[in-house]
Amino acid sequence: MALLDDRRRARGAGAAPARTPGPARSARGRRRRWLPTGLVLLVLTVLILIPAAMVLLAAFSVDVPRPGNITWDLTAANFGIFADPQTLRAFLNSMVVGVVATALACLIGAALAFLAARTDIPAAPFVFLVGLMPMFLPSYVGALAWSMLAGPNAGLLNIAQSDLGTSLPLDMYSVPGMIFVFALYYSPYTFLMVHGAMSLMSPDLEEAARVHGASSRRMLGLVSFPLATPALIGSAMLTFVLIFENFPVAQVLGTPGGVDTLPTLIFRLLNTSPSRGNESAAIAVVLVGVVLLATWLQQRMLAKRSFTTVTGKGVRQKKVALGRARIPLFLGVLVFFFLSIVLPVLALVVVSGQSSPYMSSLSELAEPGGLDFSSFADVLGSSSFREATWHSLVVGVCAAGAGVVLAFLCSYVVYRTKASGRSLVEGVSMVPLALPAVVLGMGLLWTWLVMPVPLYGTLAVLVVAFLAVQAPQGFRGVSSSILATDRDLEDSAVMLGASRGRAVTSVTVPLMKVGLLSTFLLLLMLSMRELTVPLFLYTSDTEILSIAIYDAFENGGALQEAAAMSVIYTAFMFVLSYIPRRLAR
């Protein structure tokens, strides 16, 4: 100690360093800080922003973008389409379907979530599965199945009614029909979010209510449910947006009955001859406007509340006793399960085996030769089905793989660097959320027709399209995983002599393995079920599975084949959705 003191004394005390004036930020430094963001922004711009800009341009110009000919003659005349009564009717239909179906879906989802998470309902794990399962069935397969069940003429349920002598006319090709199907298949979003909020809620908060004198019922009303409302509001807005912009269900159920929604109208205008692309772009802009408004409303409502009450500890709370309502409620759950999964899958199986398309009584099915499942062999044996499956797999795997890489790069830039413009990267990654699939599909079509790269008409253009569509899901999946990985772990590898790249590959990526893999599987599943965007971009050489089913169904004659493919497809989707859940454990 004395030695140290001596040294210090010897050095003297007057060596105050000269001060340099404030930091001189060099142009080189600025370039260095923009480099990583600049690169990913460039990719995101090509993928997402240019297609969006194409739609915007088309909405305000006299002609749609064509190769070598992008017109800049601007006009607002395209919006005159809103004076057309059919547009107004479509808008009204969209709104009614969106609002009513959202309300129903939220009611179903929240009720199931409460029953599964917080009550002594019999077979609670089964109730959880029932709440979740409709998610695994692509909503347009559900719509297909329900059109087979309750189509006004040859619907199986209507045939069964004539057998039974009841006459409750069931017509799926109508606004109530669409509302019914949307409510069934969009309830899992609310279910998942509310279930999460209810089961992760700290029991201390509820116990505090009990200690301070609340009865079990009042505790639920004053503490538990209010704490779950942010999740409910969030999921309601999400559900509304998803239903409002949904194209396939409306196309399957609405179009045959002459009921238009905005997405189907956009699609129809684009495909009439001559094509009315500019007007459909104008409708698309309004569609995006509504979506943005809903998202903004959601943000505003949630900004006032705090999610911090949810601890994430996953502690078991006390279950609410249902008493005499226990069995009736469970029966209600069974009815939902029956309507959302059992009946539709049964209908697909029956239709795939139905040898005669014309049937007046269900008893015909029991007759010899009435059910013939050779259609499965036909489908599996057909080269077009195998090709479509192969295309789906190739496109899905490439899009999911590239999507994870892109999402990792974006998340890394946003959360692990101090590069300038990071929030811009996050913002642009999220843009596709506000772009309905019909709009994005339209924009991607024009973009890749115009681009001087021969991508249109290849599988690659589908990969590129899926990359754009799924950028938000990829970014969310990977960034939540990167946030859960302590950055000290990577920094310590650097301190111990590894280069930054080496630290990422030997520490960060291995630690994020589960997160990256489950994001990959999520993207793969989304690619497999996406119908709308490829509908704009596929050619007869690049048909994928979802398109093949849609085609077979729309062509009417191939109903049996469509049903058989749907069954195989659904089985495949169940397997694909099951793997990530296993992984998460």
Add this chain to the structure above:
Amino acid sequence: MDVKITDLSLTYGDFTAVEHLSLHIEDGESLVLLGQSGCGKTSTMRCVAGLEDPSGGSISIGGTTVFDAAAGTNVAPNRRNVGLVFQSYAVWPHMTVLENVSFPLRMKRRPKKEIRTRAQETLELVGLGHLADKGASKLSGGQMQRVALARSLAMEPNVMLLDEPLSNLDARLRDDLRVELRRLQLELGLTSIYVTHDQSEALALADRIAIMQHGRISQLATPVETYRNPASASIAEFLGVANIFRTCAPRAGEHRLRLADHALEIAVGTAVPAGDDLSVCVRPEHVRLATQPGAGAPNSWPGTVEVSVFQGSYARCTVALDAGPSLEVHTQDATFVPRQHDRVHVEIDPAHVQVLPQEVGPVVGDGVRDDAAPAEPGVDDDHGRRVVAHAATMSGEG
């Protein structure tokens, strides 16, 4: 190797984390950066590591410049050969203990055999030789801490940085590891920068303590010096001096001070320095309790015990003086444990009363204070630090 930090500044947007900080750490010295959270101590350390991009100044390690804002030098953290033990340990859960410790040697492309023996030796050094093949995620907090330490030691760092390495451990383990850390640091002659907000940790581990406030160093001295002569009342408060009272502006040269908020005068050991914003500071252990008034004692006041807590080797109590203020008292005599509502007499030796300014400006260079303090009868001590009131050093402890 020695570390020389010159005029270092670090800003995040509008927030200045480190402001014109200069510091020289000798080869083999253990320097502790002590301060409250948000004072810039961790930021300073991360600048040395190369994990932050400072906005100005320069840093050199062993004579090699690793950062210089003016010259545009910024050596990548992996090329600085600086060890860093993180508060979170950052032990990689997907590797075994041995793989963790071998990592820096693998990065230096040492031969396989050497890596294994060196890593094993380092593990023995921290007492974890028997756990080499265990998965790192299965370790206890204390063991992880040792792995993190061994991993940094294995790279034979030029400087060892430690970021509150003991704060996540329970009190008992913390005490043991503190002693062990100091033993290792002295044995291996490590140059180290240790960041903590725990004053007893700082006192135990430091050759010198740099107290940081608002991104600047406000006191730089040995532990003994820091403990005895805090440079300001706010530093004293941070160091556990519980009894701090503002005073009315005194006349220079007086030996008595009047408290600003209470009708009480207190005698001090030395002549009072000039200045407006002075406080009297008394450590709780320097207050004596007696049952009788001390005959002729300069600072003796009657009061009532408000609360009293037995702590084993001493009792801690709060005494409300009849004249107003409450005093925090640590009795030295464990056999005398006052009870609540007891009437007592409180005595303070004037030599134990320190008169300090509320705040002080930053020190620059090696202990030179930057602010132009008014002329005053204070004495400059051997480190160039202006001693404002000399009371404690003259009380026979020094």
